[in-house]
Amino acid sequence: MTMTMRKLLLLAVLIVGITSFTHKPITWVAIGDSITWLNDHPEGSGNRTTKGYMTRVTDKLPYIQYINQGYSGWTSGKIADSIEKLKLIKADVYSVFLGTNDWWQGRPLGTLTDYQQNTGNKTVFGSYRIIIDKLRSLNPDAKIILITPMQRVDFVYFGYFKNNAWGSYKDKNGQLLSQFADAVNAIAAYEHLPVVDLYNKSGMTLKNLVHFKRLKDPQTGIYKNYPYPDFINVPFNPETDEYPYPVEAIDMTYDGLHPSDKGFDIIGRMLVKVMKKY
Numbered sequence: 001m002t003m004t005m006r007k008l009l010l011l012a013v014l015i016v017g018i019t020s021f022t023h024k025p026i027t028w029v030a031i032g033d034s035i036t037w038l039n040d041h042p043e044g045s046g047n048r049t050t051k052g053y054m055t056r057v058t059d060k061l062p063y064i065q066y067i068n069q070g071y072s073g074w075t076s077g078k079i080a081d082s083i084e085k086l087k088l089i090k091a092d093v094y095s096v097f098l099g100t101n102d103w104w105q106g107r108p109l110g111t112l113t114d115y116q117q118n119t120g121n122k123t124v125f126g127s128y129r130i131i132i133d134k135l136r137s138l139n140p141d142a143k144i145i146l147i148t149p150m151q152r153v154d155f156v157y158f159g160y161f162k163n164n165a166w167g168s169y170k171d172k173n174g175q176l177l178s179q180f181a182d183a184v185n186a187i188a189a190y191e192h193l194p195v196v197d198l199y200n201k202s203g204m205t206l207k208n209l210v211h212f213k214r215l216k217d218p219q220t221g222i223y224k225n226y227p228y229p230d231f232i233n234v235p236f237n238p239e240t241d242e243y244p245y246p247v248e249a250i251d252m253t254y255d256g257l258h259p260s261d262k263g264f265d266i267i268g269r270m271l272v273k274v275m276k277k278y
Helices: 005-022 034-040 053-060 076-081 098-103 113-117 124-138 177-191 261-275
Strands: 026-034 066-071 093-097 143-147 214-215 223-226
Touching: 026 034, 026 053, 034 053, 034 066, 053 066, 053 076, 053 223, 076 124, 093 124, 098 177, 113 177, 124 143, 124 177, 143 261, 177 223
Parallel strands: 026 066, 026 093, 093 143
Antiparallel strands: 214 223
16 A cells, blocks of 8 residues: 555545534524523623523533523513514424523412313413423424523512512412422423423522622621521611622522522533433
8 A cells, every 4th residue: 555545544534533523513492581591691690690501501512503592581471472473493402491480470380280281371381381382393303401490599680679589498479489390390201301400400509599698687787698598587678778699699699599600500511411412
């Protein structure tokens, strides 16, 4: 074999090797609420975040291209009601990350029967059936990933203090946020879909969502840093008090609800474990 032939053979082997490791492009549509929306709107966090979970996934898996279908404040019911207006496209992968706003807005959770029998948009289970049916109509072969809501402590929006909510340590309208996570897990099990269980398996818990909540000591009127659960019954006056989550309070979230960079990194890594198989 001549030198030229050996070089050509080596070149052919290298081309085959490179080609075998080249991954075909994957289109991913991420459906969600403000946690998803923030990925492309860091100003929505007061620039306390730099990269959301979708960007973190595509950094690790660059053959994936995401489309952000996050809508701040939306519930699964609002998504289901608007499903034909959202201009969803045919994609290879869909993720659905909802539930925390359903809980806070007091939407009825319903039962798995509502999902199985497609009873409509009156319950969260019914809303998920509408959403998943739509995704399957767009691409019957698409991978669908469900993401449970994550735990949350007291939320206060940095731009408007009157927009606040208590955490998942107690119920809202007789329902616990953990039940909404259970519902997502139940749908995933019924449909044999992968689930990223942020509520139970992310390590983001009530104790580490923030380092503290800065509030006035009711006895002295002096600001004090209260860790969880000490801040639960300490009053917060949105008209007179300072913002309770200064930068040094940031841990897994920057405001008690929305992930910080540290939180987004966890979500991204959990999704990569699922999506690298595609």
